[in-house]
Amino acid sequence: MQKNNKQNSEQGFTQWFIKKWSTEPIFSTGIALIVMIILQTWSLGFDYDSFGSWFFTWTNNWINILRNNAGVGLIALGMSFVIMSAGIDLSVGSTMVAVGAALMMLIDRGPNGILINLGIEGIPAILIAILVSLAFGYFLGNLNGILITRGGIPPFVVTLATMKLYRSVTQHFMQGYNPRVPIEFLPISNFQIGRFRMMPIIYWLLIAAVLYFMSKRTTFGRQIIAVGSNERSANLSGVNVKKVKRRVYAITGLLVSFAAIIQVSRIGSMDYANAGSGYEMEAIAAAVVGGTSMSGGRGTVIGTLLGVLIIAVMNNLLNLLGVPPFLREAFKGLILIGAVLMQKKQKTV
Amino acid sequence: MKIEMKNIDKAFGAIEAVKDVSFSVSGGEVCALIGENGAGKSTLMNILGGVLPADRGEILIDGQQVNFQKPADSLNAGIAFIHQELNLINDLPIYENMFIGRELKKKGRILDLEKMIARTQEVFDQMEIDLNPKTMVRDLDTSYKQIVEISRAIMMDASIIIMDEPTTSLTDQEIERVFAMMKTLKKQNVGIVFISHKLNEVIEFCDRYSVLRNGELVAEGMVSEVNVDQLARAMVGHELRTDSLQRKAESGREVLRAENLSYNNDFKNISFSVHQGEILGVTGLLGDGRQELFQAIFGSGEIEAGELYLNDQQVEIKNTTDALQKGIGYLPRDRKENGIIKDMDIFENASIVTWPLFDNFGIIDREKQEQEFKEQVERLRIKMGAKNDPINSLSGGNQQKIVLAKWLIANPEIFILDNPTQGVDVGAKEDIYDIILELAAEGIAVVILSSEAKEIIRICDRALVMYHGVIQGELSQSEMSEHEIMRLATGASSNSVQEGAEDAKK
Numbered sequence: 019m020q021k022n023n024k025q026n027s028e029q030g031f032t033q034w035f036i037k038k039w040s041t042e043p044i045f046s047t048g049i050a051l052i053v054m055i056i057l058q059t060w061s062l063g064f065d066y067d068s069f070g071s072w073f074f075t076w077t078n079n080w081i082n083i084l085r086n087n088a089g090v091g092l093i094a095l096g097m098s099f100v101i102m103s104a105g106i107d108l109s110v111g112s113t114m115v116a117v118g119a120a121l122m123m124l125i126d127r128g129p130n131g132i133l134i135n136l137g138i139e140g141i142p143a144i145l146i147a148i149l150v151s152l153a154f155g156y157f158l159g160n161l162n163g164i165l166i167t168r169g170g171i172p173p174f175v176v177t178l179a180t181m182k183l184y185r186s187v188t189q190h191f192m193q194g195y196n197p198r199v200p201i202e203f204l205p206i207s208n209f210q211i212g213r214f215r216m217m218p219i220i221y222w223l224l225i226a227a228v229l230y231f232m233s234k235r236t237t238f239g240r241q242i243i244a245v246g247s248n249e250r251s252a253n254l255s256g257v258n259v260k261k262v263k264r265r266v267y268a269i270t271g272l273l274v275s276f277a278a279i280i281q282v283s284r285i286g287s288m289d290y291a292n293a294g295s296g297y298e299m300e301a302i303a304a305a306v307v308g309g310t311s312m313s314g315g316r317g318t319v320i321g322t323l324l325g326v327l328i329i330a331v332m333n334n335l336l337n338l339l340g341v342p343p344f345l346r347e348a349f350k351g352l353i354l355i356g357a358v359l360m361q362k363k364q365k366t367v
Numbered sequence: 368m369k370i371e372m373k374n375i376d377k378a379f380g381a382i383e384a385v386k387d388v389s390f391s392v393s394g395g396e397v398c399a400l401i402g403e404n405g406a407g408k409s410t411l412m413n414i415l416g417g418v419l420p421a422d423r424g425e426i427l428i429d430g431q432q433v434n435f436q437k438p439a440d441s442l443n444a445g446i447a448f449i450h451q452e453l454n455l456i457n458d459l460p461i462y463e464n465m466f467i468g469r470e471l472k473k474k475g476r477i478l479d480l481e482k483m484i485a486r487t488q489e490v491f492d493q494m495e496i497d498l499n500p501k502t503m504v505r506d507l508d509t510s511y512k513q514i515v516e517i518s519r520a521i522m523m524d525a526s527i528i529i530m531d532e533p534t535t536s537l538t539d540q541e542i543e544r545v546f547a548m549m550k551t552l553k554k555q556n557v558g559i560v561f562i563s564h565k566l567n568e569v570i571e572f573c574d575r576y577s578v579l580r581n582g583e584l585v586a587e588g589m590v591s592e593v594n595v596d597q598l599a600r601a602m603v604g605h606e607l608r609t610d611s612l613q614r615k616a617e618s619g620r621e622v623l624r625a626e627n628l629s630y631n632n633d634f635k636n637i638s639f640s641v642h643q644g645e646i647l648g649v650t651g652l653l654g655d656g657r658q659e660l661f662q663a664i665f666g667s668g669e670i671e672a673g674e675l676y677l678n679d680q681q682v683e684i685k686n687t688t689d690a691l692q693k694g695i696g697y698l699p700r701d702r703k704e705n706g707i708i709k710d711m712d713i714f715e716n717a718s719i720v721t722w723p724l725f726d727n728f729g730i731i732d733r734e735k736q737e738q739e740f741k742e743q744v745e746r747l748r749i750k751m752g753a754k755n756d757p758i759n760s761l762s763g764g765n766q767q768k769i770v771l772a773k774w775l776i777a778n779p780e781i782f783i784l785d786n787p788t789q790g791v792d793v794g795a796k797e798d799i800y801d802i803i804l805e806l807a808a809e810g811i812a813v814v815i816l817s818s819e820a821k822e823i824i825r826i827c828d829r830a831l832v833m834y835h836g837v838i839q840g841e842l843s844q845s846e847m848s849e850h851e852i853m854r855l856a857t858g859a860s861s862n863s864v865q866e867g868a869e870d871a872k873k
Contacts, residue, residue, distance in 0.1 A: 236729045237722040240711075244719055247710035253667055254699045254706070255719045255773065256691030315710035 043309030043316075046360060047324045054331045061338040074213075081214045083330050088218035089114075089277040090300045091326045094308075095229055096270030097301035098322040103266045104246040104314025105166065105173035110274050110301060111294030112184035113158045117278040118288040119188045121151040126197030144203055152275045158184060159271020163264030181298070189290045199286040206283035218280045225276065230319040242266060246314030303350060304329055307357040328353065368429060368445060368526040368558065369393040370415070375424035377410055384410040386582045387424075394526055394556040397549065399569040399590065401562075402579035403602055403819075408562050411579070412529050415560075416448035417441035447520030448529045453512050455504045462487040462500040465519050490522045495551050510541030514548050521557070528552065529560040532653065534568060546572060564602070564652055566595045566857045580604055595859065596850070603820060603849035618828065619643030621679070622812040623695075623781050625664070628673035633659035634836040637673070641781060641812040646803065648827030649816045651856045656836035657816050658700065661783050665697040666690040677781075691720065696779030698771060700786035700816075706770040707758050713769060714740055714754040720773040736776075743772035748798055764795030771799065775806075782806060785816040800826055820852040834858050 038045045062079060066072035093110045100107045124132050124147035133143040158180070165176045209217050233239040241262045244252040253259045282288060308325025310317030329350060336346045370392055377385040385407045392398040402408050413419040415426065417435035426433050428444055435441045438448070455464050462483045463470075471479040471486070487500035496514060504512060513533055520528055534542045549559060549572070561573055569576060570590060578586040578601040586601040624640040634656040641647050649657045662668040664675065666684040674681055677693055684690045690697070699705035707716055718736045725732040740754065747768040751761055758766060767787070774782065784803070788796040803826060807813050817823050823830050830842045832855035840855040 235731055235733075237726045237731055238729055240715065240719070240722060240731065243710060244708050248704075248708045250705050251699075251708050252719070253687050254662075254665075254697060255708075256687045256723070256777075257719070258686055258688040260686070261688075315708075 044318060044321050044324065047308055047321060051324055051328050054328060054335060058331055058335045058338065061335060081216050083334050084219045085216060087326055087330045088222040089280050090297055091222045092225060092273045092277045093297055094301040094304040094322050094326050095226060095319060096273035098305035098310045098317050099242055099266050100270055101305050101310045101312060102246045102314060102317040103242045103263055105263065106177065107162065107267060107270050108177040108298045109162060109180040109184055110270065111297040112181045113155060113271055113274045114278045114294035114297065115288065115290055116158060116184040116188045117151050117155045117275040118282050118293065119192050119290060120154050121147055121278060121282050122197040122199060122288065124150060125200055125203055127200050128198045140202065148279060151279060152272060155271040155275025156268050160264060160268040163267035167260035167264050192290050196287055199282060203283050204286060207280050208284065221276065221280065226319055226323055233319055238265065243315055303354050307353060370527055371427040372415060373425050375411065375414060376422045377414060377419065378422055384582050388584045390577055392527060392558045392560050394558045395553055396574045397553060397559045397561055397572060399561045399563060399573035399576040401564055401569060401576060401598065401602060406579040407582040408579055412531065412560065412562060415446060416529060445524060445526040447525035449513065449516050449531065449533065451531045453516055455512055455515060457505040460501050460503050461498065461515055464504055464515060465522060490518050494518055494521060494548065508541060510537050510544045513545055517548060527558040531562045534563065534565060566598045569598065570595055578602055595857065599850050599853040603853060618645035619810060624676040626674045628670055630663060630669055630671045632836060637838060639831055639838065641814055643812055644807050644810045646807050646813045646815060646827045648823035648830035649814060649833065650818060650820060650823045650830060650852055651833035655833040657833050658785060661785065661816060665695055665783060691777065694780035696774040696777055696782040698774055698784040698787055700789055702767055702770060707766055709759060711758065712755045713751055713758055713761065716758045717743065717769045717772045720777045724777060739776045743775055747772055747802065764791035767791050768795065781812045783814045787815065788822065820849040823852065824849065832856050
């Protein structure tokens with residue numbers, strides 16, 4: 019393919035382009051993203067005093083987009099692994115609320131704070147709270163996985179049930195109580211690098227890099243693809259299908275708790291009834307736009323990152339263009355259908 | 368009604384599936400069509416059923432030439448084909464299944480349930496079947512499902528019914544039920560083509576027989592004039608074992624021993640052992656339970672009772688990962704469904720088994736994998752493009768070699784191969800046999816599951832023949848012949864085998 023690229027004749031390039039476009043989902047998704055970024059840059063306008071101030075506005079806009087999507091972005095990474103294994107996880111939003119509530123109760127500076135009542139304060143308290151939250155998220159995800167593999171219940175049903183369960187139990191325990199999050203906790207998301215608050219973006223991309231490595235180079239990462247593509251073959255190749263599936267949900271739970279930590283440290287509070295609701299659909303949409311096949315076996319970390327970006331940039335673009343808010347979801351729907359139609363074409367080529 | 372097929376030819380590419388075969392069946396008779404797997408029975412009947420066009424030859428109905436383009440043509444001419452995979456919808460009651468696609472309606476497109484139920488009852492009465500038309504198909508056992516399909520054919524005025532191995536997945540009791548139905552059909556002057564390789568059923572039940580072998584009609588006549596032995600001999604032919612690959616090898620110590628393994632109706636009281644360097648064959652006909660048995664030993668199925676010993680130590684295999692770690696390898700049958708993973712490339716398909724064996728803290732050892740892969744590609748003479756090409760870019764034989772390679776890299780102590788040469792060309796087949804012999808020479812205990820008696824005889828040191836989930840007999844190298852295997856596989860008992868052997872000596 020690259021040889022074709024070097025043939026500078028126009029025909030060679032066209033052929034190369036069509037072939038790439040039709041065989042590699044990331045290529046077409048990437049191009050779609052570039053087109054959107056150009057549109058977005060254009061609608062941001064060039065009417066500024068200097069290049070410096072234009073550049074600052076442009077960059078700041080981008081940092082905002084990325085930061086606002088870091089949480090969903092992390093969840094989408096987990097979701098794409100779940101979908102690659104031919105499953106689905108609807109409980110991510112509720113898991114985030116449950117973990118967020120647990121985290122806030124741990125670090126609460128009010129009379130009910132768990133760690134403060136144990137006499138732990140300051141940095142040690144924050145570290146312990148973070149570790150416990152991660153473990154809790156992993157546990158909730160693992161519970162989904164156990165119900166699916168041991169209980170033999172379809173993933174859709176299990177996670178629909180735990181979606182209800184996790185949020186409802188959280189709401190009951192919290193009863194609208196708002197813990198006081200210590201100020202030392204906030205820099206986790208709000209620490210400024212230069213003039214930009216970009217910590218969540220850094221966490222997101224670092225974790226994405228780790229997951230990229232996991233998906234390409236580790237036994238577990240490759241076994242996910244094998245299980246999602248052909249469960250019988252994988253099982254008869256000595257893959258512990260149940261264990262792989264369970265761990266996929268557990269890791270998604272872990273990623274959700276990262277999202278919860280970012281969320282709590284960004285705002286310092288959480289709306290138990292609404293926080294994270296709809297995240298499951300956002301995450302599924304991002305994974306699908308990024309080329310993850312709903313029937314399992316296909317998908318990549320980079321594709322999912324691009325999928326999150328496409329949806330995010332489109333939101334931003336619709337905002338800049340002044341499209342009425344109620345209509346914006348419609349565009350998301352259209353993008354989703356377009357992406358799946360494109361994937362369908364790629365399969366038949 | 369009388370149907371005649373005259374001088375039918377049919378080839379798939381270079382393979383001649385049916386060569387100059389003539390066949391006929393008339394109303395009121397049961398004609399058995401027998402032969403080994405791949406003998407051309409299904410191809411011939413698919414031509415009669417309008418599923419496949421013939422390359423040459425003609426089909427006559429009552430002396431008039433007909434031309435079937437599609438299954439509906441054949442059905443309209445009064446020929447019904449009851450396939451092995453039944454064509455019923457489990458979630459609908461019997462009467463709706465009877466009328467599927469041709470539902471009876473009242474005015475205003477409302478289904479006329481009463482009329483459909485009444486009509487179904489009528490057919491059941493006529494066929495002397497005791498079934499409630501309102502029963503859900505899901506609640507019927509396989510024999511009744513078959514009866515429903517046959518009744519549907521009768522309702523559509525079929526006068527010739529083709530039944531493709533109707534008894535393979537049935538219990539003895541269920542078989543009786545289907546036979547009773549067939550007797551009624553016969554009385555009502557319906558002609559039946561009975562495809563089977565259960566020879567005792569043929570003898571018991573059919574009027575005439577035709578035997579196909581390698582696409583050719585090798586014998587036909589009245590069933591009353593032959594016995595099971597003669598039919599078995601006709602099925603497998605008399606080729607000499609000139610190219611036997613059997614070795615006079617000494618087998619080493621016992622590696623695997625099974626004692627009274629049972630699960631459900633799949634396999635019952637199975638006891639056997641396999642030794643180092645031995646090639647044990649396990650054969651039988653469809654529904655003999657060998658696949659279920661060995662998948663269970665590999666941890667991919669369940670065992671209810673009995674014990675399994677590895678190197679004289681009792682073990683319990685929890686899952687396939689456990690089996691892999693304990694040194695058991697399993698090459699499954701049906702490569703597409705069980706062997707390959709289509710979303711992964713050639714290299715990954717060849718290394719999936721050994722990822723967990725060679726990895727460092729979960730990270731795949733690519734260097735070692737690549738080196739092993741290269742060795743196997745050379746050893747197995749795999750013809751392929753780049754190692755990152757999709758697995759589907761390979762031919763069937765080479766795909767099978769990749770599936771074989773993934774287990775060879777794991778270097779198991781016991782290697783179970785289920786239909787290892789299924790769907791591969793002759794050249795690749797010989798390559799695979801060579802590898803199997805090499806493995807045994809290296810001291811690996813090899814178990815070959817195969818439905819081809821020829822294959823078992825060519826390479827195995829010892830063979831177990833299974834029938835309906837039990838080991839019907841064990842044959843040593845000198846006792847093995849296609850004839851004996853076929854006898855045991857069709858349910859003849861071990862004793863009569865010895866009698867048969869003595870007869871042969873005389």
